[in-house]
Amino acid sequence: xxxxxxxVVFGWIVFVTVLHLWLNLHVFDAGPRCKDKEGSEFRVGFLxxx
Amino acid sequence: xxxxVRFNGWPxxxxxFLSDYLQAAFILAPMAMALRxxxxxxxxxxxxxxxGTTMMVHKDSYIHRIEDLRGKKIAIPNRFSNQRLIIFRxxxxxxxxxxxxxxxEMPPPDMPAVLQVRAVDAVITGEPYSAQTEMDGxxxxxxxxxxxxxxxxxxxxxxxxxxxxxxxxxVQRLVDGIAGSGKxxxxxxxxxxxxxxxxxxxxxxxxxxxxxxxxxxxPDRVKYTNLRVCRxxxxxxxxxxxxxxILKGTAPFEDxxxxxxxxxxxxxxxxxxxxxx
Numbered sequence: 001x002x003x004x005x006x007x008v009v010f011g012w013i014v015f016v017t018v019l020h021l022w023l024n025l026h027v028f029d030a031g032p033r034c035k036d037k038e039g040s041e042f043r044v045g046f047l048x049x050x
Numbered sequence: 051x052x053x054x055v056r057f058n059g060w061p062x063x064x065x066x067f068l069s070d071y072l073q074a075a076f077i078l079a080p081m082a083m084a085l086r087x088x089x090x091x092x093x094x095x096x097x098x099x100x101x102g103t104t105m106m107v108h109k110d111s112y113i114h115r116i117e118d119l120r121g122k123k124i125a126i127p128n129r130f131s132n133q134r135l136i137i138f139r140x141x142x143x144x145x146x147x148x149x150x151x152x153x154x155e156m157p158p159p160d161m162p163a164v165l166q167v168r169a170v171d172a173v174i175t176g177e178p179y180s181a182q183t184e185m186d187g188x189x190x191x192x193x194x195x196x197x198x199x200x201x202x203x204x205x206x207x208x209x210x211x212x213x214x215x216x217x218x219x220x221v222q223r224l225v226d227g228i229a230g231s232g233k234x235x236x237x238x239x240x241x242x243x244x245x246x247x248x249x250x251x252x253x254x255x256x257x258x259x260x261x262x263x264x265x266x267x268x269p270d271r272v273k274y275t276n277l278r279v280c281r282x283x284x285x286x287x288x289x290x291x292x293x294x295x296i297l298k299g300t301a302p303f304e305d306x307x308x309x310x311x312x313x314x315x316x317x318x319x320x321x322x323x324x325x326x327x
Contacts, residue, residue, distance in 0.1 A: 041053060041073075042051065042052050042053065042073050042074070042213075042217075042220055042224075043052075043053045043054075043055050043071065043072045043073055043074075044052050044053070044054050044055065044072065044073070044074045044075065044076070044224070045054075045055045045056075045057055045063045045066055045067055045072040045074070045075035045076065045077075046054060046055070046056060046057070046063075046075070046076040047056070047057055047058065047059075047060065047063060047076070047158065047176075047205075048056060048159075048178075048253070048254035048255070048256060049102075049127075049158050049175065049176030049177065049178070049179065049204075049205070050098075050099050050102030050103070050176045050177040050178070050204070050205075050264065050272045
């Protein structure tokens, strides 16, 4: 039982970590990030309000 | 060239901007001024829009005048917002005080739901969330900012100083793009309807019908021209911010603003572009 719990906990941590790397840090994105001519990224934050 | 990054709440956007994840951000004007007062090296280089904020009450409420808000709960996007300042300003004009009401800060996307269930008595935020309550049939307009504080400023384009120093041509390109887009939007109503389609689908992820409503009913509900950073506008915001206690007044206009990117708005031409699906 203890082994199962540890396995589930470990698996959950791995899952959430991979999800975070994918969705928030775009580590697995295939295409190039948006860069300007000098090669640096230019991100503009916004809220969907007028 | 530019990567738009969408957020759902002001605190998250502010933190991403402060951490340099964002090189620029459309941010609440008083928030940008407060950050500059705290020593954050940013500059306001352009506005996002004018007007485009509405205070909504539940259609069944007994609130029909601003004075009826006394003792009520009002949802605002952030304490460092012009939405808070317009309440302060309107109350002052009517002999009321800001603490005559309870202000609750919440993300704009959450506001329609809380108004629908009457967890608050009024909400005030940028569109389209106010219009959403109106379209869905439970919201009633108490006032539009264009009728209470004409040429109201909500969001501004703020850029890190080091980005301006190291990459001024890119910042200029960004501001020119916003200016040309704004002229295009305000040039004709069908341009606004086109914008509702592609912005709703590709950027805001909101229903185009909602954006069409915001951009047309009435046509001056929100405006995208006359967005140059002007001293008079910001000194008025600063005075109200100091009086209401959210700003210290320690940063002069030259510290937090850089209007040099658009010296003369009349020379900006609208984009020559039509949306094709």
